[in-house]
Amino acid sequence: MSLREKKAALKREEIMESAIAIIAEKGYHGTTMEDIASRLLMTKGSLYYYFKNKQELVFESQIKLLNESLGHFSFVEKMKANAEEKLIKMIQLHTEHLVYNKAGFELMIKPEEIFTEEQINEIYRLQEKYAEKYDVLLKEGIKDGSFNIAEDEIKIVRNLLLGALNWMMQWHSLEGKKNVEDFTKVITKYVIRIVKPELSSVTH
Amino acid sequence: MSLREKKAALKREEIMESAIAIIAEKGYHGTTMEDIASRLLMTKGSLYYYFKNKQELVFESQIKLLNESLGHFSFVEKMKANAEEKLIKMIQLHTEHLVYNKAGFELMIKPEEIFTEEQINEIYRLQEKYAEKYDVLLKEGIKDGSFNIAEDEIKIVRNLLLGALNWMMQWHSLEGKKNVEDFTKVITKYVIRIVKPELSSVTH
DNA sequence: TTAAAATTTGAATGTCAAGTCAATTTTTTA
DNA sequence: TAAAAAATTGACTTGACATTCAAATTTTAA
Numbered sequence: 400m401s402l403r404e405k406k407a408a409l410k411r412e413e414i415m416e417s418a419i420a421i422i423a424e425k426g427y428h429g430t431t432m433e434d435i436a437s438r439l440l441m442t443k444g445s446l447y448y449y450f451k452n453k454q455e456l457v458f459e460s461q462i463k464l465l466n467e468s469l470g471h472f473s474f475v476e477k478m479k480a481n482a483e484e485k486l487i488k489m490i491q492l493h494t495e496h497l498v499y500n501k502a503g504f505e506l507m508i509k510p511e512e513i514f515t516e517e518q519i520n521e522i523y524r525l526q527e528k529y530a531e532k533y534d535v536l537l538k539e540g541i542k543d544g545s546f547n548i549a550e551d552e553i554k555i556v557r558n559l560l561l562g563a564l565n566w567m568m569q570w571h572s573l574e575g576k577k578n579v580e581d582f583t584k585v586i587t588k589y590v591i592r593i594v595k596p597e598l599s600s601v602t603h
Numbered sequence: 604m605s606l607r608e609k610k611a612a613l614k615r616e617e618i619m620e621s622a623i624a625i626i627a628e629k630g631y632h633g634t635t636m637e638d639i640a641s642r643l644l645m646t647k648g649s650l651y652y653y654f655k656n657k658q659e660l661v662f663e664s665q666i667k668l669l670n671e672s673l674g675h676f677s678f679v680e681k682m683k684a685n686a687e688e689k690l691i692k693m694i695q696l697h698t699e700h701l702v703y704n705k706a707g708f709e710l711m712i713k714p715e716e717i718f719t720e721e722q723i724n725e726i727y728r729l730q731e732k733y734a735e736k737y738d739v740l741l742k743e744g745i746k747d748g749s750f751n752i753a754e755d756e757i758k759i760v761r762n763l764l765l766g767a768l769n770w771m772m773q774w775h776s777l778e779g780k781k782n783v784e785d786f787t788k789v790i791t792k793y794v795i796r797i798v799k800p801e802l803s804s805v806t807h
Numbered sequence: 808t809t810a811a812a813a814t815t816t817g818a819a820t821g822t823c824a825a826g827t828c829a830a831t832t833t834t835t836t837a
Numbered sequence: 838t839a840a841a842a843a844a845t846t847g848a849c850t851t852g853a854c855a856t857t858c859a860a861a862t863t864t865t866a867a
Binding site: 431432433443444447452453 | 823
């Protein structure tokens, strides 16, 4: 990649980030290309030099986020650990990723309203890939006796677990919070119970 | 209420229901007044005889759903039962309500993109009211020893619990499923663990 | 039956924002 | 430094859709 291309790529990143931030405030349809441009002291027209259209601009940022999520699994799969330790690590990574990219993830909730069919399919494909990796982990935990889940309810349990986590984008706010690490520990403590419901002590 | 008014009220219900169904398919912004009208064999213009505008049409249906949810609590609060039994009942009612009104609830996820500030505040007010009732129930369950939650983590736990449930609107589909009652039982079994993590037998 | 009220119609209006593009300015490169 | 390439501009086009409204039609009630 030439210097020129690197600069252009950087500008694309900058635009995507800014766009996501504005869209987080005002929604996809509430955000105009004009809004995105002016925040970066550009004009609407030059956005089209970097992106084919508004859809593409936003779509690329979604794919980036999803690939980062999949990257977490690549990391965890290399761990020398049992299913429970791996799942705990995934819950932590998922939580942190979500908390720091709340705005970006919100667009994934109803992609139908925004993207083309091909784009939606690509998003679903990556989401499915991510979800399946949880299923593998749950199955592993059932086998080694650490998770107490019925085999034919794995998908339901995975959805409940990811639901508890993903819903954070609706209520969590970074402002005025103690550090994210502590927060993540609390989340993990309760969420892990869905699959491993033994009594654990809670400090009052 | 006169017969005339009853008929008009019924028509309003009919329009709201149809609108919600179409919006569930195509999204709020993807659904035109034309779409809503033609599905009911009306013309666009007459929708405005029943509703001030598109926003109001959709807003009213949201309020209706939220009031139904609050109604569940009125029912449960009258039960002669302990906190655990009440929470289980609420999880059941919440699940069923969501499953049968998936489409309607989806619009509540990002009200910022759709409604006016006053409308959003009203939606938040009702949601808050609903959430607080869970907090009361959780506190009650801590006191009587059935729930194992730290007092200062109640809100987090409530959000995780409601998140696990609400996320169903993303993945659950009524098609090709056994009856909802059985489904609800499975959901309850796992979700209750978040607050009450004792080992329960799972049939394999 | 008929006048009043309720309802429906569809054409017209207005707004808003996405996307285009030829011309201009800036940056690179040789 | 001069030609070429890259980047930016902003005015313009276009289409979509919400909303309005006067006129027509249908329903109600006396």
